[in-house]
Amino acid sequence: MSKLKTLEDFFIEELKDLYSAEKQLLKALPKMAKAADSPELKEAFQNHLSETEAQVGRLEKISGNLGKTLTGKKCKAMEGLIEEGKEVIEQDAVPVVKDAALIAAAQKVEHYEIASYGCAATYAKLLNNNKVESLLRETLEEEGNADKTLTQIAENINVEALEGAETE
Ligand SMILES: [Fe+2]
Numbered sequence: 771m772s773k774l775k776t777l778e779d780f781f782i783e784e785l786k787d788l789y790s791a792e793k794q795l796l797k798a799l800p801k802m803a804k805a806a807d808s809p810e811l812k813e814a815f816q817n818h819l820s821e822t823e824a825q826v827g828r829l830e831k832i833s834g835n836l837g838k839t840l841t842g843k844k845c846k847a848m849e850g851l852i853e854e855g856k857e858v859i860e861q862d863a864v865p866v867v868k869d870a871a872l873i874a875a876a877q878k879v880e881h882y883e884i885a886s887y888g889c890a891a892t893y894a895k896l897l898n899n900n901k902v903e904s905l906l907r908e909t910l911e912e913e914g915n916a917d918k919t920l921t922q923i924a925e926n927i928n929v930e931a932l933e934g935a936e937t938e
């Protein structure tokens with residue numbers, strides 16, 4: 771990576787990181803949906819997959835707006851979070867306990883995205899780019915809602931998981 775001279779340089783690096791993160795998630799979310807036992811959780815993952823497709827589209831719009839390409843960087847954090855999600859998918863577990871673990875893995879992803887989009891939206895604001903800022907805030911809101919949905923679904927699943935195999 772060349773020397774970062776301004777916040778704008780770092781902003782572009784962060785957008786590249788996000789673009790990679792979302793692209794990786796596009797591949798991981800269908801696997802999470804497939805591994806989920808609860809129909810509600812499956813649906814939440816599928817819904818977030820379509821949102822993620824739109825989020826990739828927004829980043830591409832941002833790329834066009836800024837005249838910068840966002841390819842060529844790998845988000846290592848997302849790679850690690852997805853790797854942990856894969857461990858959950860492959861783990862031998864009572865279905866409801868696996869669902870609880872899938873929710874935990876997914877919420878870690880959402881929180882990473884919330885932090886990244888939150889920072890990026892702040893930078894866009896400081897750079898006086900309203901268009902890019904609003905595109906980033908749109909996604910930030912979706913990530914927040916995805917996280918809240920998971921919290922809601924977890925309310926029942928975690929309680930059922932307390933009982934574990936007894937309810938199988
Ligand atoms: Fe996302």
Ligand SMILES: [Fe+2]
Binds near residue numbers: 879880883913916
């Ligand atoms: Fe997300």
